[in-house]
Amino acid sequence: MVNSSMFVLCLYMDNAIKNIFKQVSFNTFIPFFYPMMMMPLRSWRKKAINMCSFKPDDRVLIPGVGSGYDITCLPSDVVVDGVDISEVMLGIARAKQNINGNAQNVRLNIMDAERLEFPADTFDKAILGLFLTCVYDPQKAFAEVVRVVKPGGEILIYDHLFRTNKWTGQLMSYMDVVMKYNFCSVIRAFDDVVKGQPVVVVKEISGDPFGFIRGFLLRKADSPKVKRSWWSFFHL
């Protein structure tokens, strides 16, 4: 009894604090060093995002949009909704949008991507740039993305999602205890995150010169067509 109450309490505490440290980090020191890490990746990120087949007026979702690096890789005639839990990262993204002059096509909002406030089947594309390693519950966040993308829509994942070997894996699992709360997890695997979701991998490319990051283009399955026999019309 005591054990199960402790378990429920831990689960509750874990959920209650899940975003607090991340919000503190992404609202204070991370925005300062983040550009240094991201600038060298720009051409690789763009190549990965270019695997999507964009059409004018496509609606594009960017969960964990951060300071807007993914937006700068998109064509200017798509309509973007970016969401994030960090005011500071979103503030930087908004400033970039105002400077680039395409703010009217881009909406940026504070929102927990594990609970997206959009109806099902809303978006033509979703761009998940370095987000699934960062969000607290990647399976839940990915399921939310799949829900709001239209059947046949494209989902681009640009991230570090690999199993590591036994020795580095052990070291990384120690680091992960702290890192998963305040920055990003270093032990997540692509297969675990997308497992059970109605998506297929269409293309895959390297996302940096060292093979640390990869780009995956996925397509959400079309809705299953309901087959109706001629006599079923009598039962309407």
Ligand SMILES: C[S@@+](CC[C@H](N)C(=O)[O-])C[C@H]1O[C@@H](n2cnc3c(N)ncnc32)[C@H](O)[C@@H]1O
């Ligand atoms: C590593 S940054 C990536 C930002 C951007 N996509 C890029 O590639 O540069 C991860 C972002 O995810 C945001 N984030 C983490 N958990 C989130 C959540 N539950 N909902 C929305 N955003 C989240 C963080 O605030 C941060 O801005």
